[in-house]
Amino acid sequence: MTVNAPAAAGTEAVREQAPGHKKQLSEGARAERRLGWLLCAPAVIVMLGVTGYPIIYAIWLSLERYNLELPQQVKFIGFANYGAVLSSGYWWTALEVTLIITVFSVAITLVLGMLLAQLMHRTLFGRGTVRTAALIPYGIVTVAAAYGWQYAWTPSQGYLSAAFNNSAPLTTQFQAIIVIIVAEIWKTTPFMGLLLLAGLSLVPEDLQKAAKVDGASAWQRFTKITLPLMKPAILVALLFRTLDSFRIFDNIYILTAGANSTGSVSILGYDNLFSALNLGIGSAISVLIFICVAIIAIIFIRGFGTAAPGTDSGSR
Amino acid sequence: MADSHRPARLIPRARAHIPRPAARLLRTKAGLAIAALGCSALAACGSAGASTGPVTLNFYLYQDTSVATSTAVSNCNAQSDGAYKISYQYLPQAADGQRQQLVRRLAAHDGSIDIMGLDVTWEAEFAQAGWILPWTGSNKASVVNGTLGPALQTAEYKGQLYAAPDNSNTQLLWYRSDLVKTPPTTWAEMIADAEQLAKEGKPHYIEIQGAQYEGATVWFNTMVASAGGSILNADGSQVTLGTPAVQALSVMKQLATSPAADPSLDVQEENQNRLAMEAGTAAFELNYPFVYPAMKADNPKLFKDFKWTLYPEVVPGQPAKVTIGGIDLAVGKYSQHPALAFKAALCLRDAQNQLIGATVGGVPPTITSLYHNPKLYPDYPMHADILQALQNASVRPKSAVYQVVSIDISHLISPPKGINPTGTVSSMKSQLADALQSKGLVP
Numbered sequence: 001m002t003v004n005a006p007a008a009a010g011t012e013a014v015r016e017q018a019p020g021h022k023k024q025l026s027e028g029a030r031a032e033r034r035l036g037w038l039l040c041a042p043a044v045i046v047m048l049g050v051t052g053y054p055i056i057y058a059i060w061l062s063l064e065r066y067n068l069e070l071p072q073q074v075k076f077i078g079f080a081n082y083g084a085v086l087s088s089g090y091w092w093t094a095l096e097v098t099l100i101i102t103v104f105s106v107a108i109t110l111v112l113g114m115l116l117a118q119l120m121h122r123t124l125f126g127r128g129t130v131r132t133a134a135l136i137p138y139g140i141v142t143v144a145a146a147y148g149w150q151y152a153w154t155p156s157q158g159y160l161s162a163a164f165n166n167s168a169p170l171t172t173q174f175q176a177i178i179v180i181i182v183a184e185i186w187k188t189t190p191f192m193g194l195l196l197l198a199g200l201s202l203v204p205e206d207l208q209k210a211a212k213v214d215g216a217s218a219w220q221r222f223t224k225i226t227l228p229l230m231k232p233a234i235l236v237a238l239l240f241r242t243l244d245s246f247r248i249f250d251n252i253y254i255l256t257a258g259a260n261s262t263g264s265v266s267i268l269g270y271d272n273l274f275s276a277l278n279l280g281i282g283s284a285i286s287v288l289i290f291i292c293v294a295i296i297a298i299i300f301i302r303g304f305g306t307a308a309p310g311t312d313s314g315s316r
Numbered sequence: 317m318a319d320s321h322r323p324a325r326l327i328p329r330a331r332a333h334i335p336r337p338a339a340r341l342l343r344t345k346a347g348l349a350i351a352a353l354g355c356s357a358l359a360a361c362g363s364a365g366a367s368t369g370p371v372t373l374n375f376y377l378y379q380d381t382s383v384a385t386s387t388a389v390s391n392c393n394a395q396s397d398g399a400y401k402i403s404y405q406y407l408p409q410a411a412d413g414q415r416q417q418l419v420r421r422l423a424a425h426d427g428s429i430d431i432m433g434l435d436v437t438w439e440a441e442f443a444q445a446g447w448i449l450p451w452t453g454s455n456k457a458s459v460v461n462g463t464l465g466p467a468l469q470t471a472e473y474k475g476q477l478y479a480a481p482d483n484s485n486t487q488l489l490w491y492r493s494d495l496v497k498t499p500p501t502t503w504a505e506m507i508a509d510a511e512q513l514a515k516e517g518k519p520h521y522i523e524i525q526g527a528q529y530e531g532a533t534v535w536f537n538t539m540v541a542s543a544g545g546s547i548l549n550a551d552g553s554q555v556t557l558g559t560p561a562v563q564a565l566s567v568m569k570q571l572a573t574s575p576a577a578d579p580s581l582d583v584q585e586e587n588q589n590r591l592a593m594e595a596g597t598a599a600f601e602l603n604y605p606f607v608y609p610a611m612k613a614d615n616p617k618l619f620k621d622f623k624w625t626l627y628p629e630v631v632p633g634q635p636a637k638v639t640i641g642g643i644d645l646a647v648g649k650y651s652q653h654p655a656l657a658f659k660a661a662l663c664l665r666d667a668q669n670q671l672i673g674a675t676v677g678g679v680p681p682t683i684t685s686l687y688h689n690p691k692l693y694p695d696y697p698m699h700a701d702i703l704q705a706l707q708n709a710s711v712r713p714k715s716a717v718y719q720v721v722s723i724d725i726s727h728l729i730s731p732p733k734g735i736n737p738t739g740t741v742s743s744m745k746s747q748l749a750d751a752l753q754s755k756g757l758v759p
């Protein structure tokens with residue numbers, strides 16, 4: 001999903017430039033374009049095969065009553081599966097849990113990532129070491145890290161549980177969601193930090209100095225200069241993180257497996273597909289997740305497109 | 317998840333400079349290597365590759381931590397006179413993982429699965445989907461002859477036998493004779509005894525499986541059956557429940573809201589129950605016989621007063637019908653050697669190997685006569701009670717969508733404090749009816 005986002009943003013940009021070029025395509029340009037298509041045709045065909053086909057098949061399955069263990073009873077039922085999902089409390093609980101995890105983990109990651117980026121930006125010596133050290137949590141396999149968190153929070157085994165009076169936070173909904181959010185933040189802050197660092201390095205040092213001479217305080221320089229110039233980088237980072245976070249699966253799968261209403265929409269989809277073997281309902285859930293992700297992407301890209309500075313007007 | 321952010325790797329540069337004929341040779345070699353890998357993988361997966369030598373039969377079962385299963389496998393290999401060689405393939409330890417792996421492979425018509433060990437709740441699903449072969453003729457007769465009735469019931473679906481019961485299991489009431497002089501015979505008595513002990517400030521908890529998982533469904537099934545009812549009708553086509561279910565839930569709720577309940581009831585599975593009993597905080601425990609050798613090893617002091625009796629009754633005077641567990645052996649529909657697979661499965665569950673399973677592996681046998689075999693007695697002093705419980709055992713609903721049925725039930729009755737007998741029964745009725753139609757979601 002996330003891979004598509006910049007590509008989509010790119011097409012927006014192309015579309016904006018297009019009107020000028022549209023009519024006068026020379027013979028050579030047309031040939032070049034044809035060659036371009038030919039060259040990327042293999043990639044397009046592979047992409048269609050490995051992403052297009054499964055997506056269309058999932059949509060088709062979502063319109064059927066199809067239990068893997070009842071192959072004799074497969075039947076086309078239109079949108080009934082969507083009706084079943086959208087009228088089920090389980091879906092709305094899972095969506096609520098997913099949104100809570102997404103909003104809190106992304107917001108906190110953004111703040112911490114910004115601090116980390118500032119730190120990495122300003123470090124004078126040992127830059128490489130600092131950046132490498134910061135990346136360690138991101139480099140650890142999520143499932144392995146999740147097991148680490150799980151053991152840490154297991155009473156009479158884990159040091160975190162022991163530090164909190166031998167508590168078992170993974171057995172109640174509220175506390176388990178906090179643990180999941182913390183695990184997400186720990187894991188993804190370095191990634192956010194790196195993306196923001198890239199944005200931060202785009203802010204010209206001269207501008208900062210000029211503002212300083214004009215008497216702007218550190219906070220004013222941050223909010224009036226750094227943030228506006230970093231906005232594109234922040235939005236891209238937010239888009240990536242939001243989409244990732246919305247599709248959260250592995251951390252929850254290991255930490256609680258969705259018990260006590262801590263499952264995300266992906267966990268719900270997995271359970272319906274792989275435990276209940278209900279391909280119809282499970283596919284309907286997958287398609288709904290796909291739609292949610294698309295909505296998030298559209299909101300971000302539209303917002304990105306309209307508010308993007310760095311084009312000629314804007315903050316300069 | 318995170319991998320999508322990795323920058324796409326360019327085509328390795330070195331490769332681009334390889335001259336064409338060399339590249340072609342490389343491709344051919346790679347192709348051969350892949351083909352060779354495929355062949356060896358296939359060969360490892362079974363089938364008689366060569367015309368000589370015994371046929372390899374793959375036996376899929378969780379990894380038995382004792383040597384019982386591997387001993388049975390080598391016994392059968394030795395007895396087959398070179399006709400077959402059973403290759404023991406490990407499935408994951410957790411039941412969900414075992415089922416998922418088998419289902420995925422069978423749905424893809426995997427011909428390498430010859431024999432599989434099925435949990436007693438999967439037969440209906442596998443049979444309905446056409447993934448396992450029915451047992452007929454003399455094979456069927458050998459299974460039916462001398463096998464415990466309820467164990468056979470787990471292996472039957474729509475009037476046909478789909479598996480051979482290999483081992484069985486059931487729960488007993490374990491109690492501390494230093495705290496309880498006469499063991500209770502009904503739930504009401506047991507809760508009253510525990511509450512009395514609580515008043516006296518003595519260890520008093522009743523240990524039972526209240527967590528949101530299959531164990532809770534087992535508890536509910538036992539209670540409904542003991543109250544004279546059932547969850548689904550005999551062919552699994554309709555929800556029954558009714559008054560017995562309300563009665564069962566009332567008792568469960570009564571326990572959950574009484575001082576007799578362990579405070580961690582909501583998250584307890586069999587093993588937590590065992591540990592609580594061994595730690596000395598409980599007076600009663602409803603659990604499988606594995607707790608007996610465990611208590612002997614872990615707490616010899618308490619072991620002296622660790623006694624057992626039959627599961628308490630829900631309706632006074634009506635013996636409890638405890639849910640049966642265990643493993644049944646089935647033959648895969650896509651097996652290349654079904655005739656040999658049936659033969660091998662029969663060998664794996666024969667009296668000799670079941671006795672090894674019971675004494676070495678700690679799982680109660682399904683052949684009735686073994687309960688009268690003195691070799692069983694040292695490890696199973698409670699053999700007579702187990703046999704009595706098994707002969708009167710209840711079977712979980714026989715439905716192709718049992719997994720959904722069970723998940724729905726465990727989510728409605730756990731945590732047990734939240735049970736509202738009539739309300740819970742009516743939501744269960746509608747959710748299970750949806751499940752039977754493949755309509756509802758599972759949480």
